Amino acid sequence: MDSLAMESKELVRPRIPLVAGVSPLPPLDQYMVRIVLSAMLVFEFKEPSRKQETVRNLKQGLAGAIEEMPLIAADIVTASEERQSIQLQYGDKAGVWFHVKELPEVDFDHLQTHNYPLSAFPLHDFVPEPRGHSAAAPVVTIQAAFIKGGLVLTVNGHHSAMDAQGLGTFVTVWSKHVDAASEGRPVLAKHRLSAECLDTWSIYGPPMYRRLDDFPPYSVQRDVSPSQASILQASMDGDFGQLAKFFRLTNWSISEEQLQTIRQDAAPSSKRQSCVTDIAAISAFIWMRVTKARGLSSRRNIAVSRLFTAVNCRRLMDPPLTAEYPGNCILLGAATMSSDELEACPSMRLHAVAQSISDSVDACTPEEIWSLTGSLQVHSKLLNAIVPPIGEEEDVIVTSPARLANVIEEAKWGKSLGKVKALKLNFPAWTDGFTVILPSPSGGYHVLLWISHPTANQLRKDTTWLAAITSLD
Secondary structure (H helix, E strand, C coil): CCCCCCEEEEEECCCCCCCCEEEECCHHHHCCCCCEEEEEEEEECCCHHHHHHHHHHHHHHHHHHHHHCHHHHCEEEEEECCCCEEEEEECCCCCEEEEEEEEEEEEHHHHHHCCCCHHHCCHHHHCCCCCCCCCCEECEEEEEEEEECEEEEEEEEECCCCCHHHHHHHHHHHHHHHHHHHCCCCCCHHHCCCHHHHCCHHHCCCCCCCCHHHCHHHCCCCCCCHHHHHHHHHHHHCCHHHHCCCCEEEEEEECHHHHHHHHHHCCCCCCCCCCCCHHHHHHHHHHHHHHHHHCCCCCCCCCEEEEEEEEECHHHCCCCCCCCCCCCCEEEEEEEEEHHHHCCCHHHHHHHHHHHHHHHHHCCCHHHHHHHHHHHCCCCCCCCCCCCCCCCCCCEEEECCHHHHHHHHHCCCCCCCCCCCEEEECCCCCCCCEEEEEECCCCCEEEEEEECHHHHHHHCCCHHHHHHCEECC
16 A cells, blocks of 8 residues: 555645746636635545555645646735735745645545535645635645545635636646646647736726726615624634534535426516526525525515626636636626516516516626726726625625536546545625525535524524535535
């Protein structure tokens, strides 16, 4: 059996050192929430004699990935204290920290039998430090944790340098180099990211003195509550213990059969109405039942709620960015509905609610994107500027990074690892009601919902909710 230290770390550097210096970050990176995204990739690994070989291939592949995608070896540092802007800094020994540990008490077969519950992946074991933003925050940190019969590969990606789609691009690049290393061959130039994929020039619109609150997500004036301010700070710090006082992460699945019921309820009732996407229909269902569980209209006398959709704008840019663009390219769509409508029976109102979500996404036009990027270039305070005015346990935010799940499912990692068996996400959500919708390899969808403890308890009593969505906790 291969012998590994129970815990170790190494700074993996490219074969050709990167040039030391700083590099600017474009506007859509600048205004992104400064948190760390963690993706855990679970592999079956039944050959303990190949541990050292596997670690060597992972590190060699990572060195190749740095050469192809240098930003992963940078640190995020302050550019302007006054504007709270940031930039990439490449040190004299730029690289990516790679952690390795042994966790023999965790059993892959047990995880697989129980559908990989997130509770089986405690942060202190599976998510390396740093888990939050800092004065010099690494863009990427990696950990390989060998468990009994398996391997859990964790990628920490700083959200100020990459969104979930960009994280998927990095995983694709890295796995490609690991696969090549396992076969003793190079990655040919034609299989590497093109200069077009890394080009950011189309994100820079001309400076525009349009106020941020002129854009729909930011047009509603609300004072930030003390609890919301605490949540946002804790998410930046990666303080999961503090966040647990406000909400918990719940995991759900929607089967193909359950999805078909949601589709039927969201179908147009006349030829004049448009069809809606599955994501819009699922988002609408979640918004309605969460609003009902919160009792906005029935118990709290709150008239309206908003749903914010994270819109991947790569193909909406003019000219469009490639799907592989590794940085942030997200705008928020904002839909507003009355609490009375949202608390109605989904079979009666689901299409109308889903249509309002679709309309908010359609409002993210190339002209609006261009205007926003221009506005951000002169915006006075960039720290977390993407965060809209959010009501306390009133609103919902939905993101559906389908490409992340798809590329991770398709990636090849060499003979000793094969393909990923499960993807688990865990990161410090920056508001109550944050929702991630991911396609499931077996059909249907996985849903991650960060929600307050009382609302979570109400959802578990909601027969309409439980008929359409199944708990994985």
